[in-house]
Amino acid sequence: MTSKGLVLISLLLICVLGATAQSYDDRRCKCVCPSPSAVINSTQGSHSDRKLYIANVPPNKCNCDGVILPRVGEDIKGKEQEFCPRCECIYENRNTTIIMVVVIIVIWVIMLLVVYMGFLICLDPLLNKRTKASYQEHTNEDDDGFISPGGSAHPMGVRGNVLNRVGHQQDKWKQQVREQRRNIYDRHTMLN
Known part of the structure; x- marks a missing residue:
């Protein structure tokens, strides 16, 4: 949704709330x-x-x-x-103007969160596709740079762009969650 669309929707909400606010007395x-x-x-x-x-x-x-x-x-x-x-x-x-402003702010926040969620949903398949296609095992987590065969250092290591780094962190987090679940369920069965 573009910023023009959001402005149009907010103006529409202001008009509707303004018309309904006239039917109530402060x-x-x-x-x-x-x-x-x-x-x-x-x-x-x-x-x-x-x-x-x-x-x-x-x-x-x-x-x-x-x-x-x-x-x-x-x-x-x-x-x-x-x-x-x-x-x-x-x-x-009571002040219906303040109530109307608060309602508009809440609606704006909800709309922004929905747009952000849509962005993340669209970005997730892109991240998963790129990380699986160019994934290489990284053994040293403290190594900030990778020395190429020609001797030049790449500042971001093997993964050359931000999407690959984010995808790698996401995969690493998912692996840690799977390992934690496995440990919890194994310990739970051992206690019984």
Whole structure:
């Protein structure tokens, strides 16, 4: 994926998140109250049945009179003094812009990791093909250079490029892992 494609996708995400962010308010009043039927039928009412009321009002109107009574005032007429003390109202202030920026950053990181994983998946067969074709046994790991028959030193030894060196290290690591597994399983069977 090119950088133009990533920029296009990120602009699209910003537009979509910007459009959805407009449907949410950064400030709101959230009230949790019992069901109006709990006050009207006080003998049959279930006190565990709670209702949530959300309104976009200023902080000084975040109470039963400003949020709940305009909605259910007709249902509980005459029982307001019994209903309102049971309500809990909380004024919430959040920043949806920061939430949107964090989501975009997380999506960018995930996209970069997916591109990197794709790159590594494409590079793996190339590394394995080159290392198997030009592999020669290297007996001295401390030897940094290889003296050719003409007497000149090659700074990178027998493996003349970075891909071969990385492939050699990968093969060496895989061999060490196989040997460690074999040792662990042999020791495990000897203990039993």
